[in-house]
Amino acid sequence: xxxxxxxxxxxxxxxxxxxxxxxxxxxxxxxxxxxxxxxxxxxxxxxxxxxxxxxxxxxxxxxxxxxxxxxxxxxxxxxxxxxxxxxxxxxxxxxxxxxxxxxxxxxxxxxxxxxxxxxxxxxxxxxxxxxxxxxxxxxxxxxxxxxxxxxxxxxxxxxxxxxxxxxxxxxxxxxxxxxxxxxxxxxxxxxxxxxxxxxxxxxxxxxxxxxxxxxxxxxxxxxxxxxxxxxxxxx
Amino acid sequence: xxxxxxxxxxxxxxxxxxxxxxxxxxxxxxxxxxxxxxxxxxxxxxxxxxxxxxxxxxxxxxxxxxxxxxxxxxxxxxxxxxxxxxxxxxxxxxxxxxxxxxxxxxxxxxxxxxxxxxxxxxxxxxxxxxxxxxxxxxxxxxxxxxxxxxxxxxxxxxxxxxxxxxxxxxxxxxxxxxxxxxxxxxxxxxxxxxxxxxxxxxxxxxxxxxxxxxxxxxxxxxxxxxxxxxxxxxxxxxxxxxxxxxxx
Numbered sequence: 001x002x003x004x005x006x007x008x009x010x011x012x013x014x015x016x017x018x019x020x021x022x023x024x025x026x027x028x029x030x031x032x033x034x035x036x037x038x039x040x041x042x043x044x045x046x047x048x049x050x051x052x053x054x055x056x057x058x059x060x061x062x063x064x065x066x067x068x069x070x071x072x073x074x075x076x077x078x079x080x081x082x083x084x085x086x087x088x089x090x091x092x093x094x095x096x097x098x099x100x101x102x103x104x105x106x107x108x109x110x111x112x113x114x115x116x117x118x119x120x121x122x123x124x125x126x127x128x129x130x131x132x133x134x135x136x137x138x139x140x141x142x143x144x145x146x147x148x149x150x151x152x153x154x155x156x157x158x159x160x161x162x163x164x165x166x167x168x169x170x171x172x173x174x175x176x177x178x179x180x181x182x183x184x185x186x187x188x189x190x191x192x193x194x195x196x197x198x199x200x201x202x203x204x205x206x207x208x209x210x211x212x213x214x215x216x217x218x219x220x221x222x223x224x225x226x227x228x229x230x231x232x233x234x235x
Numbered sequence: 236x237x238x239x240x241x242x243x244x245x246x247x248x249x250x251x252x253x254x255x256x257x258x259x260x261x262x263x264x265x266x267x268x269x270x271x272x273x274x275x276x277x278x279x280x281x282x283x284x285x286x287x288x289x290x291x292x293x294x295x296x297x298x299x300x301x302x303x304x305x306x307x308x309x310x311x312x313x314x315x316x317x318x319x320x321x322x323x324x325x326x327x328x329x330x331x332x333x334x335x336x337x338x339x340x341x342x343x344x345x346x347x348x349x350x351x352x353x354x355x356x357x358x359x360x361x362x363x364x365x366x367x368x369x370x371x372x373x374x375x376x377x378x379x380x381x382x383x384x385x386x387x388x389x390x391x392x393x394x395x396x397x398x399x400x401x402x403x404x405x406x407x408x409x410x411x412x413x414x415x416x417x418x419x420x421x422x423x424x425x426x427x428x429x430x431x432x433x434x435x436x437x438x439x440x441x442x443x444x445x446x447x448x449x450x451x452x453x454x455x456x457x458x459x460x461x462x463x464x465x466x467x468x469x470x471x472x473x474x475x476x477x478x479x480x481x482x483x
Contacts, residue, residue, distance in 0.1 A: 050300050051482040072303035083294035100302050
């Protein structure tokens with residue numbers, strides 16, 4: 001589904017990614033983990049073509065993404081911080097994104113799911129962080145694309161919306177889609193992901209199931225397993 | 236945001252056009268006054284609006300970048316959106332009062348068209364330059380600073396330096412140097428073009444005669460427009476090039 005080979009990226013003097021090789025197969029939920037500033041978002045933005053890599057190759061669904069924008073039709077992306085133009089109304093934004101991509105009716109179901117009806121006529125600048133995140137989720141999930149990339153999807157969500165989000169992600173997985181998630185909420189990751197990818201100092205440190213990670217680090221639970229990687233590497 | 240300001244800009248030109256034409260009653264004087272305003276104001280507004288629009292729509296740009304749209308179409312679309320709406324404000328704002336004044340029967344129609352054409356060129360040039368500055372500077376304050384400096388340089392400082400060179404080397408034949416110097420600055424080029432068209436080149440003395448010989452011919456006119464076009468195309472190409480390499 002997604003293949004990354006020898007990916008390098010430097011921001012000024014800061015080497016963020018130094019030789020990432022990663023292969024993500026079709027179907028299932030993959031969690032990308034790592035300490036703050038380890039390059040998770042950079043990795044994701046490279047796949048989306050928002051960050052231009054210094055070196056390396058990325059292929060999505062068998063196509064090289066360089067000088068190509070069509071492949072983004074196949075990706076639903078949830079950005080980390082919902083930075084929307086503040087003078088647009090929620091309704092206008094949803095309509096605009098639909099015009100850009102393709103018509104869909106899925107948004108109505110999602111708006112109902114996240115109880116967004118009262119906010120449809122409000123301007124995006126006046127919404128709370130959590131409500132913005134819900135709008136963000138609607139925009140991401142309303143298209144039926146085979147690859148879904150979620151950057152910190154849980155930010156700002158209340159417990160009930162979090163449960164709805166988990167159900168939503170599981171339903172997408174059941175349809176045979178590939179979901180890539182970054183998150184710092186370990187319980188969330190442990191509950192929904194099939195496989196985790198751990199990035200440390202710009203490289204893939206570990207890739208495999210949670211069970212495999214526990215055995216590797218000799219820790220009984222997931223949170224401690226992650227913590228032990230971090231303390232062992234002084235990160 | 237953008238549309239509200241372009242209405243204000245439009246209203247300003249409308250008012251300026253009406254006042255100059257109907258209170259003055261001398262068409263060629265009105266055109267000269269307009270020229271002085273356009274030469275200074277159009278680049279300033281183009282620069283400021285360009286930078287302001289780019290920084291204001293940054294969030295929107297990031298939203299678009301994740302969608303299946305080519306980068307070049309996002310940025311060229313934004314550039315054309317600003318540049319064309321400013322040009323429309325200029326053309327309509329000045330054009331409407333002139334049409335009511337009876338422009339089509341007057342002999343000043345060519346002078347006036349030249350005024351609008353150079354005004355549009357200046358808008359396109361300076362909006363493109365402003366986008367270039369904004370693309371290269373993440374820091375808004377720096378971006379605004381550079382944009383204002385660029386305007387100040389081309390509108391004021393360049394002339395000063397140019398004049399000083401002419402005085403310093405007055406013992407040498409300077410026709411070619413001054414011609415080239417004028418060509419390299421879009422503001423000077425526009426001013427010279429309009430002044431010469433208005434047939435007041437006698438005021439410029441000897442250099443004026445040389446200029447008249449060059450710009451007055453159709454060859455000179457074509458070369459000038461080619462120069463202005465180059466001034467538009469170069470920064471636009473850089474927008475496309477730079478936007479392809481930028482990280483968001």
